[in-house]
Amino acid sequence: MxxxxxxxMFLSRRAPEIGVHDVARLRLRVMPIDIDVLGHMNNxxxxxxxxxxxxxxxxRSGVWSRFQRLGYYPVVANESISFRRSLQPWQxxxxxxxxVGYDAKAVYVEQRFAVDGEVFARAFLxxxxxxxxxxxxxxxxxxxxxxxxxxxxxxxxxxxRWASDVAMPASKAPAPSDW
Numbered sequence: 671m672x673x674x675x676x677x678x679m680f681l682s683r684r685a686p687e688i689g690v691h692d693v694a695r696l697r698l699r700v701m702p703i704d705i706d707v708l709g710h711m712n713n714x715x716x717x718x719x720x721x722x723x724x725x726x727x728x729x730r731s732g733v734w735s736r737f738q739r740l741g742y743y744p745v746v747a748n749e750s751i752s753f754r755r756s757l758q759p760w761q762x763x764x765x766x767x768x769x770v771g772y773d774a775k776a777v778y779v780e781q782r783f784a785v786d787g788e789v790f791a792r793a794f795l796x797x798x799x800x801x802x803x804x805x806x807x808x809x810x811x812x813x814x815x816x817x818x819x820x821x822x823x824x825x826x827x828x829x830x831r832w833a834s835d836v837a838m839p840a841s842k843a844p845a846p847s848d849w
Contacts, residue, residue: 671718671721674722675721675722675725678696678722678725678726679725679729682725682726682729682730683729685726685730686730687730687731687732688727688730688731689731690727690731690733690769690816690818691768691769691818691823692731692768693766693767693768694723694726694727694730694731694766694767694768695764695765695766695767696722696723696726696764696765696767697762697763697764698719698722698762698763698764698765699760699761699762699763700757700758700759700760700761700763701760702759704719704757705759709758709759710756710757710758710759711756711757711758713751713753716751716753716783716791716793717749717751717793719765720749720765720767720781720793720795722765723765723766723767723781724744724767724779724781724797726767727767727768727769728744733815733816736815736816737799737815740801740815741801741802741803742799742800742801742802742807742815743799743800743802744797744798744799744800745797745798745799745800746795746796746797747776747795747796747797747798747833747837748795748796748832748833748836748837749793749794749795749796750793750794750795750832750836751791751792751793752791752792752793753790753791754789754790754791754792755785755788755790755791756790757783757785757790757791761785762785763783763784763785763790764783764784764785765781765782765783765784766781766782766784767779767780767781768780768781769823770794770823770825770826770829771823771824771825771826771829771830772809772812772820772821772823772824772825773824773825773830773833774809775798775806775809776796776797776798776833777796777797777798777799777812777820778794778795778796778825778829778830778833779794779795779796779797780792780793780794781793781794781795794829794832796833799812
């Protein structure tokens with residue numbers, strides 16, 4: 671994924687600019703390294719490829735360069751994906767990425783894998799931004815850096831409930847693996 675990420679970083683920097691709330695579309699192809707023993711794109715690869723779509727959105731909207739200057743970087747807190755049809759070797763598809771909301775701590779993103787306008791898989795994630803110097807980027811800091819009002823786009827109610835239902839304890843809180 672490192673080489674693929676570097677390639678798409680290069681391509682995204684040369685692609686047309688978009689707004690932070692626009693849909694970023696990345697045209698991709700299922701490569702042999704994406705295939706599992708069943709002959710289709712491996713379920714784990716979808717999650718890795720989704721990183722490329724989010725990076726494309728951040729780069730093309732200008733957010734990536736601002737965050738680099740500020741020492742901010744993205745992390746995924748929660749993610750969920752649903753599959754409808756399998757992507758096959760060498761098949762072309764479009765990865766669509768858009769921000770669907772913000773809560774008091776995080777950004778919600780929807781991503782779709784589409785072939786000829788038909789959704790094959792759809793994912794939702796909740797992400798945060800951290801500071802290289804340590805700590806979490808607050809929504810006020812994010813709003814100021816991007817020039818948006820995050821309070822104007824709350825996540826859909828079901829998505830906020832999902833995030834709450836699947837949340838893990840804070841990193842400094844105990845999280846024993848008791849079955």
